Amino acid sequence: MCSGGCAKCLGTTLIPLAVLCTLANILLFFPGGEVINNNSHITNEVWYFGGMLGSGMIFPALVFLGLKNNDCCGCCGNESCGKRFAMFTSIIFAAVGLLGAGYCFIVSAVALNRGPICNDGSKWRYPFENGNYLSNTTMWALCKSPENILPWHLTLFSLLLIMSGIQVVLCAIQVVNGLIGTICGDCTCCGCCGVSKFVFSVLLSSIHSALGA
Numbered sequence: 001m002c003s004g005g006c007a008k009c010l011g012t013t014l015i016p017l018a019v020l021c022t023l024a025n026i027l028l029f030f031p032g033g034e035v036i037n038n039n040s041h042i043t044n045e046v047w048y049f050g051g052m053l054g055s056g057m058i059f060p061a062l063v064f065l066g067l068k069n070n071d072c073c074g075c076c077g078n079e080s081c082g083k084r085f086a087m088f089t090s091i092i093f094a095a096v097g098l099l100g101a102g103y104c105f106i107v108s109a110v111a112l113n114r115g116p117i118c119n120d121g122s123k124w125r126y127p128f129e130n131g132n133y134l135s136n137t138t139m140w141a142l143c144k145s146p147e148n149i150l151p152w153h154l155t156l157f158s159l160l161l162i163m164s165g166i167q168v169v170l171c172a173i174q175v176v177n178g179l180i181g182t183i184c185g186d187c188t189c190c191g192c193c194g195v196s197k198f199v200f201s202v203l204l205s206s207i208h209s210a211l212g213a
Contacts, residue, residue, distance in 0.1 A: 023051075097170075
């Protein structure tokens with residue numbers, strides 16, 4: 001697999017993930033699917049915009065999509081030189097993507113551990129602590145309203161956690177891919193394409209094994 005082709009594949013995968021993260025973050029502003037008039041009744045972590053900042057992946061993704069055919073006009077009479085520079089800059093964008101996805105992952109994990117704010121029948125508060133409600137569903141009765149706030153909170157933040165985790169992995173792969181592309185250039189300029197294939201086959205096999213476990 002050539003480094004440019006791999007980057008395009010990663011970019012194609014990152015775009016729908018970024019869009020889904022944005023949608024999940026927007027839905028979290030409507031606890032239980034209800035419109036809340038008081039902003040203080042929306043879980044604090046929603047206001048950290050983890051899904052929306054994580055959706056900053058769209059820009060790195062667009063960069064990755066253009067790498068396959070981008071030679072940056074070449075340089076010094078060497079067509080692969082521009083390709084190498086383009087792959088080098090992709091490492092920077094991948095690092096930005098890593099930060100955004102990592103931020104979303106941390107915010108989602110904190111939100112799941114803390115639980116949502118809800119009305120316990122007397123006042124609005126955070127009735128759970130240290131994720132104790134995750135293994136004890138009987139505690140869900142502490143939240144009287146909004147209706148279905150617990151499934152709503154768990155589902156959306158879990159999706160954000162999973163999708164941002166996938167984005168972290170994909171951006172990490174692009175960092176490695178960018179390094180290979182920077183060193184080797186295009187597949188036609190040196191014999192490193194075989195190394196690229198080997199590295200990515202190992203990485204993808206490891207991810208598959210981890211998900212299977």
